[in-house]
Amino acid sequence: MSLNKVSPVIGVFAALAAFAIDQITKAIVVANAATLSAGISVFPGFNLVFYRNDGVTFGMLGGAPWWSLIALALAICVWLGVMLFRAENAVETLAYGAIIGGALGNVIDRVRYRAVTDFLDFYIGTTHWPAFNLADVFVVSGVGLLLAAPWISARRSIKS
Numbered sequence: 756m757s758l759n760k761v762s763p764v765i766g767v768f769a770a771l772a773a774f775a776i777d778q779i780t781k782a783i784v785v786a787n788a789a790t791l792s793a794g795i796s797v798f799p800g801f802n803l804v805f806y807r808n809d810g811v812t813f814g815m816l817g818g819a820p821w822w823s824l825i826a827l828a829l830a831i832c833v834w835l836g837v838m839l840f841r842a843e844n845a846v847e848t849l850a851y852g853a854i855i856g857g858a859l860g861n862v863i864d865r866v867r868y869r870a871v872t873d874f875l876d877f878y879i880g881t882t883h884w885p886a887f888n889l890a891d892v893f894v895v896s897g898v899g900l901l902l903a904a905p906w907i908s909a910r911r912s913i914k915s
Contacts, residue, residue, distance in 0.1 A: 760842075760843055761842060761843060761844055761845050761847075761848055762848075763839055763840050763842070763848060765845050765848045765849050765852065766839040766842065766848035766849060766850075766851050766855075767839075767852060768852065769848075769849050769851075769852025769853050769856060770839075770851075770852040770853070770855040770856035770859070771856065772856065773852065773853050773855075773856025773857050773860065773889075773890070773893040774856040774859050774860050775856075776889055776893075777856070777857060777860030777861075777888065777889045777890040777893065778860055778863065780874070780888070780889050781860070781864065781872045781874075781888060781889075784803075784805055784872055784874040785805075785872060787805070788805040791803055791804055791805035791874065792804070792805045794876065800877060800878055800879060801875075801876065801877055801878075802876040802878070803874055803875070803876070804873070804875075804876045804886055805872070805874060806872075806874065806876075806886045807868060807870040807871070807873070808870055808871045808873050808885075808886070809821065809869065809870040809871075812885075812891070821865050821869040821870070824865055825862055825865050825866065828859075828862045828865075829862060831858065832855050832858050832859060832862075835851050835854055835855050835858075836851075836855060838851050839851035839852060844904065844908050846900055846903070846904040846907050846908060847900075847901065847904045849897075850897040850898070850899075850900035850901040850904060851897065851901075852897070853893045853894070853896055853897035853900065854893065854894050854897035854898065854901075856890075856893055857889075857890035857891065857892070857893030857894040857897065858890070858894060860888075860889075860890035860893070861890045861891075864890075871888065871890070872888060873885075873886035873887050873888050873891075874886065874888055875888060875889075875892075
């Protein structure tokens with residue numbers, strides 16, 4: 756283990772920020788569900804919509820018991836929390852925090868609604884990407900950061 760272990764504060768802050776941003780945006784969407792159900796065009800290729808997804812990414816595992824998806828997400832969050840506290844650089848810590856915050860944001864939806872609130876709808880022509888939310892953005896961004904962390908750390912050590 757490295758003697759230069761980084762503080763988990765960055766990751767904890769990232770988790771709290773991701774969770775808060777996700778919950779605020781979903782509250783706005785739920786408050787405007789009647790309007791967003793039909794979709795609102797923001798610009799060509801992007802709509803705001805109101806959609807409830809009872810599955811996971813791209814609707815996979817749709818119809819699975821809601822509590823099983825919560826249990827799975829919480830188990831993964833516990834494991835990621837351990838990894839956050841073991842992280843050896845700020846990029847990993849930030850990444851773990853973003854993933855945890857996003858995952859917990861979707862867990863809260865599953866507890867409240869038995870499904871996740873999605874509202875970002877990107878499309879080209881008539882082909883739509885599955886709707887998603889900011890929790891999903893934080894999870895995917897966190898995974899991307901984790902994948903890039905070794906490269907980023909190597910570049911930082913070269914500059915130091």
